[in-house]
Amino acid sequence: MMFSADGMFLPKPRLFKRQSFNFLASFHPQKSAPKPPHLPLLADKCTSMNQLKQIHAQMIVSDRIHDDYAASRIISFCALSDSGDLNYALKVFNTTRAPNSFMFNTMIRAQASSSNPFEAIILYIKMRKLGLIPGKYTFPFVLKACINCCSLNPSKQIHADVVKFGLELDMYIVNGLIRCYCICGDMGAARKLFEEVPEWKLLIWTAIISGYARNFCSNEALALFDQMLGQGVEPDAATLSSVLSACARSGSLEMGKQVHVYIKEKRIEVGLILGTALVDMYAKNGEISVARSLFDKMAERNTASWNAMICGLAVHGHAEEAFRLFQEMQKAKIAPNYVTFVGVLSACCHAGLLEVGKEIFLSMKRVYGIEPGIEHYGCMVNLLGRGGKLAEAEELINGMLCEPDIVVLGALLGACKDH
DNA sequence: AGATATCCCC
Numbered sequence: 001m002m003f004s005a006d007g008m009f010l011p012k013p014r015l016f017k018r019q020s021f022n023f024l025a026s027f028h029p030q031k032s033a034p035k036p037p038h039l040p041l042l043a044d045k046c047t048s049m050n051q052l053k054q055i056h057a058q059m060i061v062s063d064r065i066h067d068d069y070a071a072s073r074i075i076s077f078c079a080l081s082d083s084g085d086l087n088y089a090l091k092v093f094n095t096t097r098a099p100n101s102f103m104f105n106t107m108i109r110a111q112a113s114s115s116n117p118f119e120a121i122i123l124y125i126k127m128r129k130l131g132l133i134p135g136k137y138t139f140p141f142v143l144k145a146c147i148n149c150c151s152l153n154p155s156k157q158i159h160a161d162v163v164k165f166g167l168e169l170d171m172y173i174v175n176g177l178i179r180c181y182c183i184c185g186d187m188g189a190a191r192k193l194f195e196e197v198p199e200w201k202l203l204i205w206t207a208i209i210s211g212y213a214r215n216f217c218s219n220e221a222l223a224l225f226d227q228m229l230g231q232g233v234e235p236d237a238a239t240l241s242s243v244l245s246a247c248a249r250s251g252s253l254e255m256g257k258q259v260h261v262y263i264k265e266k267r268i269e270v271g272l273i274l275g276t277a278l279v280d281m282y283a284k285n286g287e288i289s290v291a292r293s294l295f296d297k298m299a300e301r302n303t304a305s306w307n308a309m310i311c312g313l314a315v316h317g318h319a320e321e322a323f324r325l326f327q328e329m330q331k332a333k334i335a336p337n338y339v340t341f342v343g344v345l346s347a348c349c350h351a352g353l354l355e356v357g358k359e360i361f362l363s364m365k366r367v368y369g370i371e372p373g374i375e376h377y378g379c380m381v382n383l384l385g386r387g388g389k390l391a392e393a394e395e396l397i398n399g400m401l402c403e404p405d406i407v408v409l410g411a412l413l414g415a416c417k418d419h
Numbered sequence: 420a421g422a423t424a425t426c427c428c429c
Contacts (some may be wrong), residue, residue, distance in 0.1 A: 338429070
């Protein structure tokens with residue numbers, strides 16, 4: 001390959017100069033007998049959009065762009081490669097006269113994990129209207145789009161299509177369907193699919209276990225995990241993070257510890273997510289020092305990792321430490337989110353820090369652009385009420401965007417009784 | 420003549 005180190009073919013691309021196609025020229029070693037380069041294959045060898053655009057230009061000039069295979073290679077690179085460009089892929093796709101199912105699959109796959117997953121569903125509908133047959137490389141991605149959109153209705157429609165096209169036994173597709181139903185909270189539908197799977201691969205176990213864990217059905221999640229181990233299936237990091245989440249929420253410290261031992265024994269890599277799950281499990285179960293030492297050892301931490309530790313400290317009465325960690329989090333330039341402030345404000349509640357709490361509460365929207373939710377109001381009413389500021393607490397409740405719940409009103413009533 | 424999936428914090 002003749003690519004230069006910076007991925008550019010030329011020091012500086014100049015319009016209308018022969019050199020502009022230097023890269024392509026490099027595939028004509030003999031001037032006497034120039035052999036046309038195989039453009040579609042060349043598209044696969046690109047490492048940058050710059051290179052791809054030159055090949056695309058050549059395809060247009062030589063009229064090869066109307067060749068299905070050639071256009072597919074261009075779309076595939078732009079849509080899926082790391083150095084691609086989804087908008088460019090869309091432009092090429094939209095100007096293709098008769099996109100085939102490979103192109104649709106590629107675009108659906110790319111759009112499913114984009115910021116506009118719904119576009120993938122729209123593409124799927126277009127594909128069906130054109131009479132193209134969706135296949136095993138269509139459904140996993142359109143289902144992923146459903147998961148990222150969090151919408152149940154198209155999932156049912158797509159489920160019907162899966163059956164219609166006879167693909168209900170494809171592991172990747174069943175996995176997608178189960179996850180769809182789990183995300184939408186329809187554990188009944190998810191379980192039914194799970195029971196019908198002919199062979200329970202790890203993938204499927206993980207889908208159903210994480211579904212139960214995410215929907216706060218910790219006992220079902222742990223029971224299925226037991227069943228899975230009983231069948232000799234070995235869990236991986238993804239399975240174990242869901243199991244740890246179930247242990248965290250159900251107070252199953254012993255089970256959580258066993259999982260930790262298993263991770264050590266099997267030398268499973270503890271990355272960001274599994275690390276966070278461990279910290280959360282120990283923190284929620286009151287093993288703050290274990291949680292803390294694991295947290296400190298993490299090579300990478302995201303907002304969720306900090307949240308697990310901060311909330312754990314706050315709930316177990318270590319308000320000062322929770323604050324200190326919140327400050328460290330900001331120093332580390334990790335953006336706090338909604339959950340972070342639930343932790344920080346509940347630390348204020350535990351420590352009775354009214355003024356600090358007020359300041360943080362106001363900063364939520366002003367500094368971080370996060371609209372306070374019911375949990376944050378709950379903390380504030382609690383703080384104001386305990387400080388005897390009943391009128392202020394009532395005023396705060398009246399100004400809420402959401403309806404006050406039992407926690408908020410209970411905090412106010414309790415304060416009224418005390419004062 | 421072409422490719423696939425999962426997980427954490429409320």
